[in-house]
Structure formats: structure tokens, C-alpha cells
Amino acid sequence: MRPTSLLAALSAAGVASASPPRWNPLVLRQNSTDDVNPFAGKTHFVNPAYAAKLEQTHAAFTAKGDSANALRVRKVQQVGTFVWVSRISDLPNIDAAVEAARAAQTKTGQRQIVGLVLYNLPDRDCSAGESAGELKSAEDGLRRYKEEYIAPYAARVAAAKDLDFAIVLEPDSLANLVTNMEIPGCAAAAPIYREGIAHAISALQFDHVHLYLDAAHGGWLGWDPNMPAAAKVFSEVVAIASKNGTQKARIRGFATNVSNYNPFNAVVRENYTEFSKSWDESNYCTSLSAYLKEEGLPARFIVDQGRVQMPGARKEWGEWCNVEAGFGPVPGTSNNNTVVDSLVWIKPGGESDGRCGFPNSPAAGQWHDEYVQMLVKNAHSSIDSVKL
Known part of the structure; x- marks a missing residue:
């Protein structure tokens, strides 16, 4: 996703890949505590719906x-x-993921951790608009977000206690509150974002x-002025979420990239990262962690490596749309x-990502098989x- 105010920012300037142990459903799972990595000893859920899309790519090769x-x-x-739930009509994606994960868990005996993305804030994508969502605050969007989206989302995952879930909350949203408040749409959306995400957490x-x-x-929040503000x-x-609930709200950590x-x-340090401590995502996580701890937040991360840039493919961090890349390291790879x-x-x-970047790219979210062939x-x- 994109750092719209990157120029302003510049001027201001694991888990082993071995098979996890078999899960015994008769043994109670250890309570979720701050010092337990939720991915340890679990299998990352393989989404059959995504695998089915790749049949087109296989046929092309x-x-x-x-x-x-x-x-x-x-x-x-x-x-x-991860499975994206980006509209109210996408909520059945959770049902399909739960059914498939349960089947995989029964077949393999290995505890599944299902990755979900919660992405449907009112006035979403306030700084760019390529991924603008269905809800608008001026049209009762916040109430609909809470009642028609978050409530059934929470009910679905609550009912699947035999699985684990890693949920990424609202990509791009809070970063816009750090760097893009000069954009009228983001300034207006700020209280909606805060209340909406806090409600989702609680x-x-x-x-x-x-x-x-x-x-x-x-490349967006990893600059010295931005990290403490973020x-x-x-x-x-998180404090608002705690006030909403009956106990202190917990998050496991943060998702980056x-x-x-x-x-x-990074195998090669790109020239545009010269003045940044966060010149790759490992360094960003390490740099941000100190500021998170100062605020009493958990300094733990998951890092998206689904599409890793090719060295030299970008001339600046501001290039965010369908960039030349390849599929990244397999999830769960030891990260040091x-x-x-x-x-x-x-x-x-x-x-x-949108109608931009790679030639003939379709609208955001649509399948682009020429691009995925390049990733392969x-x-x-x-x-x-990877074993078949």
C-alpha cells in the first residue's frame, strides 16, 4: 500500500519451516499470553479459493x-x-475459510492458524482512493460498520474456537492519521477511523x-519523525478500545508491509533508503519496537512478504502499484x-493494486494473470x- 505523503516524510527526515507437531484436540490449548507466539507449532492456512485462481496461471505456463x-x-x-474480508458481502469468505481449515486440521492433525484481513472502514483509503470501500460516514457508515460488518465478523470467528486466527486490522488507515492530516478527506475521517478500529479491537x-x-x-512510517507519532x-x-470493553483490550502486535x-x-540497500533507519522491514520492525514499548504496546510483528520487490525495480519508495516483484519467502521461514x-x-x-504500474493492470482486487506469472x-x- 502507498505512502501518499512520502515526499513530506523524506523532507522531515520466527518460525522454522519444519512441519509443526500434531495437534491433540483433547489437550486444552495454552492460554493466549503476551509471551506465546501464536504462529509457533501451527500450520498457516492455505486458502483453496486463492489456489483455484492460480489454475489460470498454471494453464498459461x-x-x-x-x-x-x-x-x-x-x-x-x-x-x-490471508483471506480478505473487504465488504459486508465478503463475510461468507470467513465461513469458507473456517470450513476449509477445519477439514485440513482433521486431515493432517495439525493446528491451523487462519489469516484474515479486516478491511472495510467508512471513508476507507482517504489519501489515494484506489481501494475506496463501500461505506461512507456521511451515509450512516460507522453504524453499518459496527452492526453489519464487525458484529457478524466477530460472531464467526468467536464460534470457531477449534482454530486460531491472525487478523490484520484496517491496512493503511492509522498511517494516514500520522502523515496525511493535511488531506481534507483524511482529516475528516480521523475520528471515524479511531472509533471504528477501537470498536473492532474490543x-x-x-x-x-x-x-x-x-x-x-x-518507507512510510519508518522515518524518525513518524515512528513516535505512529x-x-x-x-x-488501543486505549479507546479498552474503554469500550469490560477489560483492558489486548492486541498481539502489528502487521507491516x-x-x-x-x-x-534487503540483499541490496536501495539508494532511496539512504537516510532511513528502516531501509528494510526487519530494520523497520526493530526501529519501531522501541517507540511501541514506550507507549506500553506489544512490540511484535508479522511482515507481509507475499510480493518482494526485485532489487532496482523501484526508483523511489513512493512506487506502490503493481511493482515488478516475485513471490517472497515462504511464510514461517526463520526470520532471525x-x-x-x-x-x-x-x-x-x-x-x-489498481489501474497503475504494470502494463494493462485492471482495477484493484481484480485478477491480473500476466502479473502473477511474473511473480512466479x-x-x-x-x-x-515446498512439498506437494
Whole structure:
């Protein structure tokens, strides 16, 4: 996702990949505590709906006689990805994920952790508009968000206590409150964002649900002036959530790089990162963690590596739309950073960022098979080790 005020910011300037142990449903799960990594010993949920979309990609490589990349598609189809719930009409996506995860858990005996994205704030995407949502605050959007979206969302995950959930809350939203308040739409949306996200946090306080607030990425909030300001905004929203509920609201941590292209460990440090401590996502997590701790927040992260930029593919951090990339490291790969719970694939590679960037890109969210073919060709080497 995009840092709309990047120029202003510049001027201001894990888990092992081995198979987890079998889950015994007769043994009570350990209580969700701050020192337990929710991804440890669990299998990242593989979304059959996303795997089905990749059949088009497999067919394209097969038609070209490219058996090597056709095989790689089959391996990508076995990789865990997050399920996006971006509209009220998407709520059945949770039902489908729960059913599929239960089937996988029964078949393998391995505890599943289902990744979900909660993304439907009123006045969503206030700074850019490529991913503007269905709800508007001027049209009773906040009430609808709470009653028609959050309430059934929470009911669905609450009923699936036999699974674990990692839920990313509202990508881009709070970052806009840090850097984009000069944009009238964002200034007007600020109180709606705070109240809406706080309500979502308080509604999702279940032991088997692990909440990660979106913290943008190193190219957006990773600059020295932005990190303490971001931590303060996060703290204020969690405090509102605590006032809403009967007990102190808990979040597990923060999600970074959602739908963006920053590598976790950069092989090459790009020139545009010269004056930043957060020149890759591992450094961003480490840099931000100190400010989070000062605000009394958990300094723990998941990092989206679904689409990792190719070195030199961008000339500036502000390029955010359908950038040249490859599928990143397989989720759960050891990350060598103690504040990071897991590398994950949050953005399903192949779903367009918008009508921009890569040639002939369709509207945001639509399938772009030429782009996903590129992701396959440029995929991280860990993809080749995935077992079929």
C-alpha cells in the first residue's frame, strides 16, 4: 500500500519451516499470553479459493511448455495466504475459510492458524482512493460498520474456537492519521477511523484470535519523525478500545508491509533508503519496537512478504502499484528477528493494486494473470522447497 505523503516524510527526515507437531484436540490449548507466539507449532492456512485462481496461471505456463514454472505454481498453491474480508458481502469468505481449515486440521492433525484481513472502514483509503470501500460516514457508515460488518465478523470467528486466527486490522488507515492530516478527506475521517478500529479491537477479544494493527511499512512510517507519532496514535486507539470493553483490550502486535514490496532483509540497500533507519522491514520492525514499548504496546510483528520487490525495480519508495516483484519467502521461514512472530503472505499475489504500474493492470482486487506469472518467474528460492 502507498505512502501518499512520502515526499513530506523524506523532507522531515520466527518460525522454522519444519512441519509443526500434531495437534491433540483433547489437550486444552495454552492460554493466549503476551509471551506465546501464536504462529509457533501451527500450520498457516492455505486458502483453496486463492489456489483455484492460480489454475489460470498454471494453464498459461503449461500452454507455453514451461513445465518448471508450471510446477512452481503448484508449489505456490500450497502456501498459506490471508483471506480478505473487504465488504459486508465478503463475510461468507470467513465461513469458507473456517470450513476449509477445519477439514485440513482433521486431515493432517495439525493446528491451523487462519489469516484474515479486516478491511472495510467508512471513508476507507482517504489519501489515494484506489481501494475506496463501500461505506461512507456521511451515509450512516460507522453504524453499518459496527452492526453489519464487525458484529457478524466477530460472531464467526468467536464460534470457531477449534482454530486460531491472525487478523490484520484496517491496512493503511492509522498511517494516514500520522502523515496525511493535511488531506481534507483524511482529516475528516480521523475520528471515524479511531472509533471504528477501537470498536473492532474490543469486539474481537477472544483467546484464539490474535490481533495485529496495521503499521504501514518502513518507507512510510519508518522515518524518525513518524515512528513516535505512529506509536502514539496506536496507543490512543488501543486505549479507546479498552474503554469500550469490560477489560483492558489486548492486541498481539502489528502487521507491516501489507500489500507493499519491501524485502524483509534487503540483499541490496536501495539508494532511496539512504537516510532511513528502516531501509528494510526487519530494520523497520526493530526501529519501531522501541517507540511501541514506550507507549506500553506489544512490540511484535508479522511482515507481509507475499510480493518482494526485485532489487532496482523501484526508483523511489513512493512506487506502490503493481511493482515488478516475485513471490517472497515462504511464510514461517526463520526470520532471525526476535520481535517478528512470522513472515506471512497477506496480499494474495496476482490481485491487482489498481489501474497503475504494470502494463494493462485492471482495477484493484481484480485478477491480473500476466502479473502473477511474473511473480512466479521471480519467486524466492524457498518456493522450490515446498512439498506437494
